[in-house]
Amino acid sequence: MYKAVNKPKSVSHANRGKHLERLIDMSNTKYRNAGIADIRKIPTPVQITKSLGNRVEGRKEKAEWVDYAGVCNGRAIVFDAKEIKGKSFPLKNLHDHQYELLCSWYNKGALVFLLVYFSDIQKFYRLQFPSLEEYWLAAKVGERKSIPLETFERQAFEVKSVDGYALHYLLPFI
Structure with missing residues (x-):
């Protein structure tokens, strides 16, 4: 009988998704270097509240976009990446403005999907927009x-x- 030696560490809410983001970023670099696609992480906007010399203070603004956007084989691509626990993806994890953006781009011919990591079973899935x-x-x-x-x-x-x-994650698009 298998017995776990090390109990996995709890991932804080703030760091949830960092593992998935790192994997996507590594893949995006390889896609870019191979000339297959150019897909970039969309940074969370920050409002600068104070600037003193080379020191800057600010606060995160409400994100208006999804996580990633780019181009693959001459076609626009946008997607959001989510890491979840459990056996279902709660739709509340996707904000209305994110869904609306995905819908708009899909209706204009872009490749649109969610990339979801189920951490409990350690599986990644690409769910197409429809x-x-x-x-x-x-x-x-x-x-x-x-x-x-x-x-x-x-x-x-x-x-x-x-x-x-x-x-x-771009198989079989490429």
Whole structure:
């Protein structure tokens, strides 16, 4: 019988997603270096409140965008990345303005998806926008307010480390 030797450390709310972000950033660098795609992390906007010489103070503003945007094979691409615990993706983890941006870009022909890491089972999934939209609209009329893991297993693409990519999330687009 297997017995865990080390108990995993608790990840604070502030640092949740940093592991996923690092993997995506490594993959984006490899995509860029290979000339496949140019996808960048969208920084959280900061309002400078005080500037004293080379020292700056500020506060984070409300983010108006999703996590990543770029181009792949001449086509715009936008996506949000989420790391979650449990067996479903709570739709409250995606803000209305993020959904609206994803919807707008999808309707204009962009590649649009969520990249979700289920930390409890250590699996990554790319959920295309139409599946997200189905659950989002259903939740708005009082139905289920999360996307179950089973939906990711059936409808999403499981993303893995392949061909030297930390997360080869653009397969099969390239």
